[in-house]
Amino acid sequence: xxxxxxxxxxxxxxxxxxxxxxxxxxxxxxxxxxxxxxxxxxxxxxxxxxxxxxxxxxxxxxxxxxxxxxxxxxxxxxxxxxxxxxxxxxxxxxxxxxxxxxxxxxxxxxxxxxxxxxxxxxxxxxxxxxxxxxx
Numbered sequence: 287x288x289x290x291x292x293x294x295x296x297x298x299x300x301x302x303x304x305x306x307x308x309x310x311x312x313x314x315x316x317x318x319x320x321x322x323x324x325x326x327x328x329x330x331x332x333x334x335x336x337x338x339x340x341x342x343x344x345x346x347x348x349x350x351x352x353x354x355x356x357x358x359x360x361x362x363x364x365x366x367x368x369x370x371x372x373x374x375x376x377x378x379x380x381x382x383x384x385x386x387x388x389x390x391x392x393x394x395x396x397x398x399x400x401x402x403x404x405x406x407x408x409x410x411x412x413x414x415x416x417x418x419x420x421x
Contacts, residue, residue, distance in 0.1 A: 320366055331356055357383045364390070 324330070360383035365373055368390070376389040 320362075330359055361386060 361381070364383065364386055365377070368376075372390075372393070375393065376386055378385075
């Protein structure tokens with residue numbers, strides 16, 4: 287035998303009433319990263335890199351206007367994924383994606399030795415007593 291409270295619980299269940307409450311709205315909107323809005327990059331970049339081919343013949347036949355448009359898309363990706371400080375360091379008028387990429391490479395590659403030295407100093411100054419969980 288069921289009590290009054292048991293029967294009211296059964297009547298309010300989603301299965302018995304046929305109605306479910308919608309989920310609550312998110313508290314803050316989740317930002318969408320621009321890279322997620324490109325469903326298929328091959329729609330924009332018609333080049334396939336290959337080790338077997340020395341040079342892709344489609345590169346020589348690509349329309350200069352299309353090539354410029356692709357270059358701008360890649361520049362936007364690069365500019366959109368670096369810090370403002372780094373952007374101010376590398377940005378120049380009439381830069382191509384290749385020029386910008388090489389500038390970034392130079393900044394990080396040149397930093398490799400000093401970064402390794404810094405990390406080695408940090409490691410040598412680390413003592414086990416700083417880590418309470420280590421036994």
